[in-house]
Amino acid sequence: SQTIHQWPATLVQPVGSPLSLECTVEGTSNPNLYWYRQAAGRGLQLLFYSVGIGQISSEVPQNLSASRPQDRQFILSSKKLLLSDSGFYLCAWSRQGGGQPQHFGDGTRLSIL
Amino acid sequence: GQNIDQPTEMTATEGAIVQINCTYQTSGFNGLFWYQQHAGEAPTFLSYNVLDGLEEKGRFSSFLSRSKGYSYLLLKELQMKDSASYLCAVRGPGYKLSFGAGTTVTVRA
Numbered sequence: 001s002q003t004i005h006q007w008p009a010t011l012v013q014p015v016g017s018p019l020s021l022e023c024t025v026e027g028t029s030n031p032n033l034y035w036y037r038q039a040a041g042r043g044l045q046l047l048f049y050s051v052g053i054g055q056i057s058s059e060v061p062q063n064l065s066a067s068r069p070q071d072r073q074f075i076l077s078s079k080k081l082l083l084s085d086s087g088f089y090l091c092a093w094s095r096q097g098g099g100q101p102q103h104f105g106d107g108t109r110l111s112i113l
Numbered sequence: 114g115q116n117i118d119q120p121t122e123m124t125a126t127e128g129a130i131v132q133i134n135c136t137y138q139t140s141g142f143n144g145l146f147w148y149q150q151h152a153g154e155a156p157t158f159l160s161y162n163v164l165d166g167l168e169e170k171g172r173f174s175s176f177l178s179r180s181k182g183y184s185y186l187l188l189k190e191l192q193m194k195d196s197a198s199y200l201c202a203v204r205g206p207g208y209k210l211s212f213g214a215g216t217t218v219t220v221r222a
Contacts, residue, residue: 032208043200043214044156051208059209090155094208099144099163102210104155 002027006091006105014113019064019078021108023091026072031093033074034102035066038088050074051096086112115139115203115211124219125191133186133216135201146210147175147186148200156200160186188218196220 006023013019025031032051036044046059048066056066063082067075074091088109092102116138125131137145144163148156162168162177162184174187188195198215205211 041214044202044212046209046211049209099161101146101158101161103158107155 002093002103004091004093004103004105006108008108009106010109010111012111012113013081015083016080019076019081019085019110021076021089021091021110023074023076023105024072025074025093028072028093028095030071030096032096032100032102033068034092034094035074035076036090036092036104038090038107040087044090048076081112083112086110115205117201117203117211117213119199119201119213119216121214122217122219124221126221127191127193129191131188131191131218133188133199133201133218135184135186135213137182137184137201137203137213139182139203139205139211141206142179143204143206145175145177145184146202146204147173147184148202148212150198150200150215152197159199191220193220193222 003026034049035047038044048058050056050068053068064078088107090107091105094100094102119135146161147159149159150156160175162175167176172189177184196219198217200215201213202210
């Protein structure tokens with residue numbers, strides 16, 4: 001069966017510090033990968049998605065970036081965090097093809113001080 | 114892009130039925146998903162509709178009308194553990210999902 005791992009579960013960072021969140025998927029090959037952010041009481045906002053190694057599409061201009069160095073690894077980064085970057089970050093994967101649901105990792109709760 | 118609307122909150126009694134409506138406007142439609150999200154947790158997949166009609170999965174059913182841009186999620190025989198946020202998500206062109214803000218369902222004893 002497929003599993004998705006996301007870490008850390010919680011993170012407290014000062015403004016201006018860098019960020020690296022990692023997500024890995026097991027049990028499947030060539031998945032689509034996604035990063036979302038969910039602000040308190042709000043819907044999920046798609047940040048980045050990837051259909052293959054090195055292929056990243058950005059949905060929202062911001063100070064975040066994403067990379068996919070390996071088939072089942074997706075990394076969310078920032079060089080300098082802003083207060084507005086606080087939120088619940090979720091990684092998700094899906095199989096290629098229509099009708100495939102996205103499956104989410106447990107999320108990282110990021111607080112910026 | 115997609116515009117997705119669903120009620121913010123609903124309250125129902127244990128054992129009852131609740132229907133959560135979702136309306137959408139999209140430039141291209143490739144399916145509609147429902148997710149359940151308990152407080153502080155990640156969303157989990159509930160159902161998928163791409164053709165008109167009703168899909169039933171145990172106590173949960175989901176309906177789609179593409180011509181009306183309308184879907185609902187029906188929760189039957191409500192249990193306390195069904196208290197959660199329910200997210201409607203529409204797949205447009207490509208693999209991207211657009212999510213509604215979610216409907217918080219509170220089940221009372």
